[in-house]
Amino acid sequence: MTTISVSIFNILANEIVSGVLKPGAKLEEIPLATRFKVSRTPIREVLRDLASKGLVQMEPRKGVLVAQIGLEELSDMLEAECELEALCAQIAAHRMSLLEKKQLERVHELTAIAVSKGDDARYLELNHEFHNLISAGTHNKLIAETVGNLRGRLSGFRQAQSKTEKRLQTSHAEHQCIVDAILSSDAVIAFQKMRAHNARLSSKVIEQLSKSNTNKSIKTK
Amino acid sequence: MTTISVSIFNILANEIVSGVLKPGAKLEEIPLATRFKVSRTPIREVLRDLASKGLVQMEPRKGVLVAQIGLEELSDMLEAECELEALCAQIAAHRMSLLEKKQLERVHELTAIAVSKGDDARYLELNHEFHNLISAGTHNKLIAETVGNLRGRLSGFRQAQSKTEKRLQTSHAEHQCIVDAILSSDAVIAFQKMRAHNARLSSKVIEQLSKSNTNKSIKTK
DNA sequence: AAAGTCAATTTTGTATTCATATTGACATTT
DNA sequence: AAATGTCAATATGAATACAAAATTGACTTT
Incomplete structure (x- = not known):
């Protein structure tokens, strides 16, 4: 068995590298939570994991963006x-x-x-x-x-x-x-x-x- | 200003690399939460960040150990x-x-x-x-x-x-x-x-x- | 008309509560 | 006596509730 976070992580990571989610797009917790029919908690974990892989940029109190690479x-x-x-x-x-x-x-x-x-x-x-x-x-x-x-x-x-x-x-x-x-x-x-x-x-x-x-x-x- | 997680992250990361926390040691959420006088939530985020840097090993439903490197x-x-x-x-x-x-x-x-x-x-x-x-x-x-x-x-x-x-x-x-x-x-x-x-x-x-x-x-x- | 301020709304950060899986002990069975 | 199964205790996963900060928009003032 696996955890909810990892399945969602795979989906979002794929959408980012494949370009479905464009660089600079805001990833908000509540919309994602409702989309995947889960609470904000696992979503926040996914976002953190994505950030650690460099796929998104997260700034405290600002939110999360799909990584825009200069x-x-x-x-x-x-x-x-x-x-x-x-x-x-x-x-x-x-x-x-x-x-x-x-x-x-x-x-x-x-x-x-x-x-x-x-x-x-x-x-x-x-x-x-x-x-x-x-x-x-x-x-x-x-x-x-x-x-x-x-x-x-x-x-x-x-x-x-x-x-x-x-x-x-x-x-x-x-x-x-x-x-x-x-x-x-x-x-x-x-x-x-x-x-x-x-x-x-x-x-x-x-x-x-x-x-x-x-x-x-x-x-x- | 910064978030609670990052300050705790720095402390724990330092304790791990300096050897205060020995490889294989269990990092349990509740003890850490009480130690830092916060709830489990920021602790879990710290543990996730530590895992992404390879400093700890976390297995779903099993818990978190200080990384033991073979x-x-x-x-x-x-x-x-x-x-x-x-x-x-x-x-x-x-x-x-x-x-x-x-x-x-x-x-x-x-x-x-x-x-x-x-x-x-x-x-x-x-x-x-x-x-x-x-x-x-x-x-x-x-x-x-x-x-x-x-x-x-x-x-x-x-x-x-x-x-x-x-x-x-x-x-x-x-x-x-x-x-x-x-x-x-x-x-x-x-x-x-x-x-x-x-x-x-x-x-x-x-x-x-x-x-x-x-x-x-x-x-x- | 433009700029600045303040309030309201929205969003993130944190705490708490609920649910579920793992673990260890004890008992029962072979 | 060993092994397996069940049950209780504990720790983690997830959801919800609460707090604080930031953004937004309107209104005022110049």
């Missing part, structure tokens, strides 16, 4: 993710079991199919699994959890970006290099390739966001 | 810290301002005095500040916060260790190398030296803990 905070997150994932690839390269490597290869092959079909949704799903396998391949639960959490918080930005770009082939080619390095247990190359891959994606995200930001400020004027 | 979890944490701090040093080496570098140098000099006097407490304090300056030197709040949180969770083990060891000179010499690298903006060396430094400390911690663990299991038999 440019500098975003670049902090992207830099951290870039380095952490490179670290994961490095460690995974000399720590993954044969079975784990096979799984990675398999997912990568499936991704190729999604790319050729231009199936964006499927690609995103497999991409998620790809990075999960690598972080799990570190056999370090703390690192895997940390990077997984970061990816969750960033997924909104990635989705927004992948919709407007047709660089699935490029990404897939880069993944190929990473897979090759890990399969051959070459930690140095795995690190470099993963880092370069993420660095490129990061700059795209930043580029896109600062573009839309300038648009906004023009509109506002 | 050997495998500890090595995960040490590995993560080792790599993260090395990363910090690397980034800080090419991002710290002149003022920040001066501050680092100053703390390092003060540490030398503490070492020569054999002042353990002061050394620990300065050591904390030393690592804080470097993580802050990344100018990446997320990374700094992450590594700071990790250090907090690990500080109990470090203290236990530093009491039984007289290797302050060794550590200080290693710090010297790190400071030199950062002052001269040599990111590669800063990374390597910091990584080696932490790796050495980590192995000491593990060594010590597994020793006391075997003692325990012998006793239990």
Whole structure:
């Protein structure tokens, strides 16, 4: 058996990372309580948990907002993710079991199919699994959890970006290099390739966001 | 103004990392509530926050224990810290301002005095500040916060260790190398030296803990 | 018309009460 | 005697009630 809070947490966390709840949206306790037909108590616990994962911002006596991530905070997150994932690839390269490597290869092959079909949704799903396998391949639960959490918080930005770009082939080619390095247990190359891959994606995200930001400020004027 | 929860959080978090509250100790809501002369509600929020930082383990309907960190979890944490701090040093080496570098140098000099006097407490304090300056030197709040949180969770083990060891000179010499690298903006060396430094400390911690663990299991038999 | 103040309403923080699950002891049964 | 089952006590999960702070809107005043 589980507690009410965790089920509601999962629902809300999902709605936040999937973009159903937009950044800056107010999360008020009473509406949420009535929506889920519970009292305020479990809702407050959920909000606290969401805050601890960085999905919402809560200020005492002010309330809770869906996290709105500024440019500098975003670049902090992207830099951290870039380095952490490179670290994961490095460690995974000399720590993954044969079975784990096979799984990675398999997912990568499936991704190729999604790319050729231009199936964006499927690609995103497999991409998620790809990075999960690598972080799990570190056999370090703390690192895997940390990077997984970061990816969750960033997924909104990635989705927004992948919709407007047709660089699935490029990404897939880069993944190929990473897979090759890990399969051959070459930690140095795995690190470099993963880092370069993420660095490129990061700059795209930043580029896109600062573009839309300038648009906004023009509109506002 | 602040909320009751955060003040109590700080007190309890401090008691946990300082070892006043021992790993495995039960944290019951009613005793805590009476101790702080508040109701259970803010206590529950504090416990939740402590859990999100990994300082306590809470299981639904079971209660809350001060986190007891197993050997495998500890090595995960040490590995993560080792790599993260090395990363910090690397980034800080090419991002710290002149003022920040001066501050680092100053703390390092003060540490030398503490070492020569054999002042353990002061050394620990300065050591904390030393690592804080470097993580802050990344100018990446997320990374700094992450590594700071990790250090907090690990500080109990470090203290236990530093009491039984007289290797302050060794550590200080290693710090010297790190400071030199950062002052001269040599990111590669800063990374390597910091990584080696932490790796050495980590192995000491593990060594010590597994020793006391075997003692325990012998006793239990 | 604009700015400032004050009151009313709304929302969050805290306390209290109610409900339910776990735990430990004791008894019963095999 | 060991094991299992039941029951009472206790602690946590959830709901409700109360208090305090903040926001909002209207009204006054300049």
